[in-house]
Amino acid sequence: MDTPLKATLEKDGALLRLRLDKPKANLIDAAMIAALHAALGQYRRHVMLRAVLLEAEGPHFSFGASVEEHLPDRCEAMLKQLHGLLLELLEFPVPVLVAVQGQCLGGGLEVALACSRIFAAPSAQFGQPEIKLGVFAPAASVLLPYRTNQPAAEDLLFTGRSITANEALRIGLIQAVDEDPQAAALAYFDQHLQGKSAAALACATVAVRAAMQRDVRARLAEVEKLYLDWLMKTHDANEGLAAFIQKRQPEWTHQ
Template sequence: MTAPAPPVRAWIEQEGALLRLHLARPKANVLDAAMIAALDAALTAELGRPGLRGVLIDAEGPHFSFGASVEEHLPDACAAMLRDFHALLLRLLAPPLPVLVAVRGQCLGGGLELAMTATRIFAAPGAMLGQPEIRLGVFAPAASCLLPELIGPAAAEDLLLSGRSLTAAEALSAGLVQAVADDPEAAAIAWFTMHLADKSAMALRCAMQAARGDRVERVRRRLGDLEALYLNDLMRGHDALEGLTAFLEKRPPRWEHR
């Protein structure tokens, strides 16, 4: 029996300066436990490499990611899923190197939370970015921390409460992405080559720590509170399980508003 392909492909290029992390479970590139573990393992193996000056995350197929596994949001698995996923996000938020993300197609839920750890997001013109968790009767803990930092409280609340998605152009205008390009991977590599490749890796590490120190600590503190809200309040009610189950059963949810 042929072993399944790994959920993430990792390699070094640009003469040892750039770590590439490629989500490799198209078309959805669901951020399940296996993919989260593979991303964490790649970071563990490579982030200490001397001379590394950046990380680029992109994805195989037409979509960056449909988000975290809905099955792993169910009560028996959600505590472990939140713990491991949030640990990964915090690690990328303080790598301590610039992280670039190239987005095509749908970038939703946990996929957008992953992208929001980036120094810069490069999006294809047809990309759609959103946090649809509210439609499933749940909320997005990490996005609730990261979105206000990036686009301000009012715009963040719009996305978190409505569940709607932004086009690439809307996301650029809002400040959620920093560039729109027909080939976002090539645009990210070009930006890396122009702005980071000739820098001192040591200087970049210190500059990232200096620039992000307060933000990382704010997110870290808030995430703990929101994990508790998710597990101790939301998941003990009726509607969260109903919404997740309805999604898996491909039917409309029957809310009881509790």
């Protein structure tokens, strides 16, 4: 059976490369989440591991989550699966590097936000467009203030606009812009991580992320409840999702 993810262990077991392999959209859907979860679980305790590189096949990193899986009858299961993956990335015991080209939107950006360092091509675009569908981005609401600052996070979440790699670098959302983000991430690994003790890196990762992990875990539960118990009971959330699937303009009632 075809898998939407390629996983390879390289550099004598020091680097795990995970490649989203369902172009061009590379949707973060249930199948992709399951594949990422399986790969992270398989290599989590690999003793030589010093980093993970998350990358994507095709012209785009990810268009985001599956809108169909966010409809009322499926969104609770989808949110819990996605948030479980994000917590797994946040709590993974070595740095997770991300190489981005093209669009990195919605749930795709939320996955990147849970990682350590983001390397992007100059033409990359980043955004949380959920507000345009009458909903909001639960995980990004929690993670973006950690990656940028409160006003920048609110701008992206309230407007749904996409920003360039250079703007993302300026606000601290990403850490490097390079014509070849995969090569830049590999160079960073070679120069800064490969020669380190895997045991020391694991301890350092746990130490620096512990408070963030506790906070994000609690806040994800809060925003999940807000999304399911309040937002999904509104007319506009259901109208926005339906309008997207039907390829028409939504008609807001503001309720």
